[in-house]
Amino acid sequence: MNFAIALLAGPQDPAARSALEFARAVLASGHRISRLFFYRDAVQLASQLRVTPQDELDITAEWQQFIQTNQLDAVVCIAAALRRGVLNEAEAQRWNRPVANTDAPWELSGLGQWIDALQTADRAVTFGT
Numbered sequence: 001m002n003f004a005i006a007l008l009a010g011p012q013d014p015a016a017r018s019a020l021e022f023a024r025a026v027l028a029s030g031h032r033i034s035r036l037f038f039y040r041d042a043v044q045l046a047s048q049l050r051v052t053p054q055d056e057l058d059i060t061a062e063w064q065q066f067i068q069t070n071q072l073d074a075v076v077c078i079a080a081a082l083r084r085g086v087l088n089e090a091e092a093q094r095w096n097r098p099v100a101n102t103d104a105p106w107e108l109s110g111l112g113q114w115i116d117a118l119q120t121a122d123r124a125v126t127f128g129t
Helices: 014-028 040-046 059-070 078-083 089-094 112-120
Strands: 002-007 032-038 074-077 106-109 123-127
Touching (some): 002 112, 040 074, 040 078, 074 078, 074 112, 078 089
Parallel strands (some): 002 032, 032 074
């Protein structure tokens, strides 16, 4: 079975952890994830500038490691990212900002990537509101 997973909740929301655990379980069960789509506050997970206190689990690092280890397609909604100051090198230059704060494994792209994932997936699951 092929899953498309969307996360809308930010790093502080329990839905971010639930989505990660669900994605891990999908792969552990022998299924595939065609695309992970990060939208609304979930785009903050792609920021390299987010710092997690030492006494908390670093959900941002966990997502990044999970995506890299499993070589998953992780798309960050570009419109939501720009509104929240999450920029890759190209967007930082485009908007004349001094620094980018995201890079691989995250890909900034449009909502059309989510629509494309829905066309090819057997199941779509969304976390957060």
